[in-house]
Amino acid sequence: MSWIDIAxxxxxxxxxxxxxxxxxxxxxxxxxxxxxxxxxxDRCPHKGGPLSDGIVHDRKVTCPLHNWVFSLETGEAQGAxxxxxxxxxxxxxxxxxxxxxxxxxxxxxx
Amino acid sequence: MTKKLVVxxxxxxxxxxxxxxxxxxxxxxxxxxxxxxxxxxxxxxxLSPVLSGExxxxxxxTHDDDWYAENNVTTRFGEKVVAVDRDRKVVIGEKGEVAYxxxxxxxxSNPFMIPxxxxxxxxxxxxxxxEDTQSMIDLxxxxxxxxxxxxxxxxxxxxxxxxxxxxxxxxVVHIMGHLMERQLDESAGFLLRRSLMxxxxxxxxxxxxxxxxxxxxxxxxxxxxxxxxxxxxxxxVMAVGIRPSTALAQEAGLAVGKGVHVDDxxxxxxxDILALGECVEHDGALFGLVAPLYDQAKVLxxxxxxxxxxxxxxxxxxxxxxxxxxxxxxxxxxxxxNREDIVFRDPAxxxxxxxxxxxxxxxxxxxxxxxxxxAWFYSHIKDATxxxxxxxxxxxxxxxQGGASADPLAAVAALPDDAEICGCNGVCKGTIVxxxxxxxxxxxxxxxxxxxxxxxxxxxxxxxxxxxLTLGDDYAAPAAQPICACCDLxxxxxxxxxxxxxxxxQPAVWQELGWxxxxxxxxxxxxxxxxxxxxxxxxxxxDPQSRFVNERKHANIQKDGTFSVMPRMWxxxxxxxxxxxxxxxxxxxxxxxxxxxxxxxxxxxxxKGEDLPNIWxxxxxxxxxxxHAYSKGLRTVKxxxxxxxxxxxxxxxxxxxxxxxxxxxxxxxxxxxxxxxSGCPRNCAEATCKDVGIVCVDSGYQIGVGGAAxxxxxxxxxxxxxxxxxxxxxxxxxxxxLYRENAKYLDRPYKWLxxxxxxxxxxxxxxxxxxxxxLVERFEISQSVYRKDPWAQHVETERNRYAPLADLTLEAAx
Numbered sequence: 001m002s003w004i005d006i007a008x009x010x011x012x013x014x015x016x017x018x019x020x021x022x023x024x025x026x027x028x029x030x031x032x033x034x035x036x037x038x039x040x041x042d043r044c045p046h047k048g049g050p051l052s053d054g055i056v057h058d059r060k061v062t063c064p065l066h067n068w069v070f071s072l073e074t075g076e077a078q079g080a081x082x083x084x085x086x087x088x089x090x091x092x093x094x095x096x097x098x099x100x101x102x103x104x105x106x107x108x109x110x
Numbered sequence: 111m112t113k114k115l116v117v118x119x120x121x122x123x124x125x126x127x128x129x130x131x132x133x134x135x136x137x138x139x140x141x142x143x144x145x146x147x148x149x150x151x152x153x154x155x156x157l158s159p160v161l162s163g164e165x166x167x168x169x170x171x172t173h174d175d176d177w178y179a180e181n182n183v184t185t186r187f188g189e190k191v192v193a194v195d196r197d198r199k200v201v202i203g204e205k206g207e208v209a210y211x212x213x214x215x216x217x218x219s220n221p222f223m224i225p226x227x228x229x230x231x232x233x234x235x236x237x238x239x240x241e242d243t244q245s246m247i248d249l250x251x252x253x254x255x256x257x258x259x260x261x262x263x264x265x266x267x268x269x270x271x272x273x274x275x276x277x278x279x280x281x282v283v284h285i286m287g288h289l290m291e292r293q294l295d296e297s298a299g300f301l302l303r304r305s306l307m308x309x310x311x312x313x314x315x316x317x318x319x320x321x322x323x324x325x326x327x328x329x330x331x332x333x334x335x336x337x338x339x340x341x342x343x344x345x346x347v348m349a350v351g352i353r354p355s356t357a358l359a360q361e362a363g364l365a366v367g368k369g370v371h372v373d374d375x376x377x378x379x380x381x382d383i384l385a386l387g388e389c390v391e392h393d394g395a396l397f398g399l400v401a402p403l404y405d406q407a408k409v410l411x412x413x414x415x416x417x418x419x420x421x422x423x424x425x426x427x428x429x430x431x432x433x434x435x436x437x438x439x440x441x442x443x444x445x446x447x448n449r450e451d452i453v454f455r456d457p458a459x460x461x462x463x464x465x466x467x468x469x470x471x472x473x474x475x476x477x478x479x480x481x482x483x484x485a486w487f488y489s490h491i492k493d494a495t496x497x498x499x500x501x502x503x504x505x506x507x508x509x510x511q512g513g514a515s516a517d518p519l520a521a522v523a524a525l526p527d528d529a530e531i532c533g534c535n536g537v538c539k540g541t542i543v544x545x546x547x548x549x550x551x552x553x554x555x556x557x558x559x560x561x562x563x564x565x566x567x568x569x570x571x572x573x574x575x576x577x578x579l580t581l582g583d584d585y586a587a588p589a590a591q592p593i594c595a596c597c598d599l600x601x602x603x604x605x606x607x608x609x610x611x612x613x614x615x616q617p618a619v620w621q622e623l624g625w626x627x628x629x630x631x632x633x634x635x636x637x638x639x640x641x642x643x644x645x646x647x648x649x650x651x652x653d654p655q656s657r658f659v660n661e662r663k664h665a666n667i668q669k670d671g672t673f674s675v676m677p678r679m680w681x682x683x684x685x686x687x688x689x690x691x692x693x694x695x696x697x698x699x700x701x702x703x704x705x706x707x708x709x710x711x712x713x714x715x716x717x718k719g720e721d722l723p724n725i726w727x728x729x730x731x732x733x734x735x736x737x738h739a740y741s742k743g744l745r746t747v748k749x750x751x752x753x754x755x756x757x758x759x760x761x762x763x764x765x766x767x768x769x770x771x772x773x774x775x776x777x778x779x780x781x782x783x784x785x786x787x788s789g790c791p792r793n794c795a796e797a798t799c800k801d802v803g804i805v806c807v808d809s810g811y812q813i814g815v816g817g818a819a820x821x822x823x824x825x826x827x828x829x830x831x832x833x834x835x836x837x838x839x840x841x842x843x844x845x846x847x848l849y850r851e852n853a854k855y856l857d858r859p860y861k862w863l864x865x866x867x868x869x870x871x872x873x874x875x876x877x878x879x880x881x882x883x884x885l886v887e888r889f890e891i892s893q894s895v896y897r898k899d900p901w902a903q904h905v906e907t908e909r910n911r912y913a914p915l916a917d918l919t920l921e922a923a924x
Contacts, residue, residue: 006916015629015655018915029915050671050719053659055632062632064659064667069632104918 003091003098009037010095017052017061022104027088028052029097030072032059037097038072039090045083115139115414116201116208118191118358119216123387123403125151125172127214130411132181138415141183142208144201147239148188150178155400157243161272167240194362196380212414215359215370215378215385219352219398224260228322233330234346237269242347249345250276257281258333258343260319262289266349267306271435273347274311281312281341283333288315293439298462298478305435305460322346354389354396367391374420376410386410395423424492438484441474441491442466449473454505459614459649463505470498482526483507506621521599521607521623522575529610531576532569534870537562542573546580553577571603594633596625601854605641614646616653630656637855640742640778644850647892660740663912664900665722668715675701675714675725677734678775681749681767681787682710691732699725709746709784711737723909726901735775735899742856743778744785744846747771748796752789752806761806763789766835770842776897777889780853780862783846798826801859802842811838815845815871816860824860827868830876844875844885851888 012018012031019042020027026042028051038059042052049065059072069078075085089100115131117124120143128151131139143150156170178185186203193202200207221236223229235242246269249255255278259270262284274280282289288299289306303313318336325331332342354369365371365379369391376384386406388397397403402423412419454463459479465487466474471494475487486508490497497504509520525531527540537560550556556573557564563573577585592598599607604623613619619638620629630638639656654662665673677692689712696704696714703715717725726736738745747770750756752763767787774785786797787804797803799819803826805812810833814826829845832838845859848871853862863871874881904911 004918006918011910011915013655013911018911021914021917021919023919026914047669048671050667053663053667053671053719055635055658056655057631057635058628060631065669067632101918 001089001103002101004101005096006099007097008095009035009092009097012037012097015056017054017056019050019052020099024104026050026052027099027104028061029090029099030056030061032056032072035092037090037092039088039099040070040072040075041086043085044068044070045077045085046081051085112137112140113211114209115141115212115214116144116210117141117214117216118144118201119218119387119389120145120147120149120151120173120185120187121216121218121387122151122154122172122400123218123407124214124216126404126407127216127386127410128173128181128183130408131414134411134415134417136181139212141181142201142210143178143183143185143187144189144191144203145185145187146190147241149240150174150185150187152240154239157237157240158268158272160240161243161246161269162275163247191358194358194383196362196383199382211382213383214410214414215364215383215389216387217355217358217389219388220355221348222351222353223348224319224350226319226322228324228330229348231322231324231330231346232328233344234322234348237265237347237349238352245345246273246278246347247276249273250278252344253277255279255345256343257345257347258283258341259347259349260284260333261347261349261351262286262313262315263292263349263351264290266347267302267435269347269349270311271306271309274309278345279310281314281343282306283317283319283335283341284313284315285318286315289313290437290439293437293476294478298437298464298476301460301462301478302435302437352388352398354391356389359385359389369396372421374409374422375413376406376421377413384410384413392421392423436481437476437478438481439474439476440484440488441472452501452505456615456618459612459618461618465505467497467501470496470501472497472504482524509622509624519575519579522572523579525610531572531606531610532560532562532564533606533609534569535561535564539576542576543580546577551577551581551585569602569606571600572606575603593637594631596627596630596634597623599623601637604638605645605852605854608641608645614642614649616642616656632658636661640780640855643778643896644892647895661742663719663722664726664736664738664740664904665717666740670716672716672718673722674739675717675722675729676707676711676737676739677729678737678771679711680771681747681764683764683768684712688732688734691729691734695725695728698728707739709739710748711739711746713739720912720914723905723912727905730899730902730905736901738775738900741778742781743776744771744774744783747774747785747787748800749787750789750794752787756789758792759789759806760808761789761811761835763787763795763804763806766804766806766811766838767795769835770839773839773843773893774846776899777846777850777893778896779846779850780855781858783849783859785842799823800826802826802845804838804842810834813838813841813845816863816868818858818860820858822860827863829868829872840882840886841875843889844882845871847885847889847892848874850892851885 017028017030020029027039028042030038042050044051044063046068047065049063051061051063053064054061060069062069068081070085075087077083088103091098151173153170153172156165159165189203189205191201191203200209221238235245257273257278257280259266259282262282270280270282289302306313320336321334322330323332323334330346332340334340356366356370359370360366370378370385370389372378372385372390372392376386378385387403406421409419409421450467452465461479463477465472472490477484509524525539529539531537531539541560542562545559550559563570593601611622613622616638635656639653642650643652659667665675692712699717699721701714701716705713707713747767749764749767753759753761783801785802786795786800788795788797789806797805799817803814803817812831813829815829817826818824832841849859
């Protein structure tokens with residue numbers, strides 16, 4: 001693993017998200033609570049909606065296009081919908097968000 | 111032979127004791143009652159309501175002359191007791207002696223007067239009895255009167271608030287850093303101070319009094335502080351504490367410490383002399399609050415009657431009797447190593463709750479702003495309940511206990527009796543429950559007896575819950591649709607409870623109304639966010655994270671994740687310069703589609719999210735603002751050209767459309783709102799299928815509401831006619847505000863109207879002019895916050911929200 005410092009946790013509004021541009025495509029970085037961050041592919045498997053524009057509640061996000069709900073922890077679609085979004089390891093340390101660069105590269109290579 | 115009992119002091123404790131004694135055996139004693147005040151027993155606790163004018167002296171008398179006569183109590187009021195001769199067993203009054211077999215000291219306490227220079231000047235009083243209260247009432251009758259209160263404790267603040275309510279200019283001087291420091295910590299003290307300042311009371315903390323200054327007339331003129339500040343006053347009230355009144359007992363040779371020593375049977379060091387109330391010391395404790403005094407009264411009466419009983423000192427609670435300052439405090443707050451605090455704060459609502467725990471028991475509770483659960487906490491303090499099982503949710507009160515199987519009726523059950531359920535007819539919970547218990551067992555009969563839910567019907571759900579709560583299994587409520595799986599309440603219930611419980615933040619809604627999720631979901635959050643900002647425009651801060659992306663980013667998201675940008679064109683009017691700026695922006699940001707909309711404006715479709723602030727800035731610079739084409743709010747006001755150009759036009763429909771749009775723009779509503787203004791009945795602006803459609807006629811304006819041209823197509827219904835343009839505007843604004851305040855989120859006006867009925871709306875908007883004016887005023891208050899261009903604001907302060915968090919594609923390739 002190679003941890004890359006991407007931003008301060010406060011750069012993302014509480015219960016909000018921002019987009020991280022990577023060679024593997026756009027990654028949505030979520031902040032569901034004060035000191036937690038999750039990274040998921042910013043593309044809903046249903047119709048490609050930008051998950052970073054969804055409403056964040058509990059540890060879940062609702063896609064803005066057709067209200068599919070995904071777990072931020074597993075990337076799994078919730079409820080009746082079936083599908084999964086790629087997730088990326090993220091750590092929060094001293095108020096900074098670190099993302100696993102290896103995981104990003106691996107996904108790119110694959 | 112009947113024994114002789116003499117009682118010295120006619121305070122609350124002695125009054126209660128006499129009741130118990132006479133109830134126990136009316137023949138047991140021949141009673142004589144001395145009182146230095148020229149009157150009998152009255153409820154001293156109620157002096158503050160007398161001062162504030164809520165009660166009169168007659169209201170607070172507990173025993174009148176007839177009572178003493180009926181019960182053969184010889185009264186010697188207005189007569190001081192000079193001495194007690196224990197050897198001869200006589201009480202020596204100013205007007206003669208009385209012999210006793212048993213004697214009761216109920217001499218109460220004296221207010222402590224700080225021995226400042228000038229403390230004995232005329233115009234310097236304590237707050238202790240009716241005379242003091244009367245002095246303060248008299249002061250209120252003098253125009254421009256000023257008062258200083260020394261002491262920011264319970265009594266001092268009640269005195270200050272009472273005088274302020276009578277128009278006196280009051281300053282409170284408190285030596286400690288914050289008010290009521292014995293009951294409150296700093297933050298709660300701050301909240302209290304703020305509400306007092308809101309009442310116009312000045313509050314100086316950490317202020318040391320130095321000297322009371324006399325005027326030329328020899329009366330008090332000012333209080334001087336040790337920093338040299340002079341606070342001019344016509345009356346100075348010292349409310350810094352009380353001292354047990356023990357001089358007489360001491361002279362009689364009884365054992366006296368801080369107070370007159372008594373044992374568990376309330377007997378002093380002399381077996382024939384008993385004592386109770388604020389003058390006694392029991393097991394090291396002194397007493398200032400009424401609850402233990404009443405316990406003492408019962409024990410003392412029992413002792414006199416030879417019934418075995420024992421006084422046990424229990425925890426007590428206190429409430430500040432100042433209207434608008436809701437404060438509760440009970441138990442003990444002293445910091446100690448083995449004590450822990452649980453604190454809940456809601457700054458937006460001004461609510462503060464603190465519990466002090468020792469082991470698994472609550473030993474102290476203080477609440478500010480929301481004291482509804484005070485009695486519940488107090489009972490746990492008294493009963494020393496083991497609270498370890500409910501510790502996690504303890505601070506949220508009884509509505510939250512009981513674990514996962516949360517009772518959907520808990521929120522309604524927890525409402526106080528005076529909580530307003532039906533806003534239309536001003537019906538409180540207590541009235542409804544009384545009616546149900548009186549036999550009104552279903553909704554129709556409740557409507558008939560109380561008028562609750564008889565008008566707009568939005569409180570029906572709550573009324574049904576009350577039926578269920580009161581009648582239990584006997585009542586089968588029709589199933590109502592909750593907002594979402596996060597809670598058991600309907601939209602209408604939540605709206606009503608937000609108002610009646612004065613919930614002013616989302617966490618408050620989640621907590622008080624029993625949300626089952628930590629912070630809602632995409633269905634309830636936007637609704638709750640809207641309800642809060644519509645009901646509390648000045649207090650609630652809009653939460654972008656509780657908005658659908660369109661309203662969060664002020665642009666409509668498209669199927670490919672790009673956005674549409676639509677500048678406002680007031681009343682559908684534009685200029686060559688604006689059109690050029692729109693064309694330039696379309697070029698600059700490579701907008702793939704430019705479309706003219708049905709609402710008379712131009713839509714730029716396919717703008718990238720990160721370009722939004724840039725294109726807005728360009729459009730702002732050309733004088734254009736957001737068209738809110740994305741919002742549950744005012745969209746457009748479609749107009750025809752009206753009397754300016756059209757040969758049929760009767761009024762300036764374009765001008766009215768522009769005026770309406772400039773008044774209404776930026777306001778949030780339960781769903782989108784579209785208006786139309788047509789200059790004549792030919793109706794070129796298609797006003798009769800809008801949410802509000804105005805048709806100009808020769809005699810004025812016809813205002814229709816509740817039209818639709820979407821999923822449903824519906825013609826407007828006539829709200830009313832207006833003779834002048836201003837009246838047409840007022841009717842429109844009042845209608846929209848009524849809709850904002852009452853409709854369910856995502857109900858267009860026509861759906862809401864179908865529920866509440868046009869009559870109900872007309873009563874409030876057309877017929878009742880005061881109600882119309884109040885609606886317009888509330889709309890304007892809300893617009894003072896929201897009538898602003900969100901594009902300009904986001905360009906200024908939110909720009910980075912639209913940019914990527916970071917761009918790792920720019921990192922050197924590995």
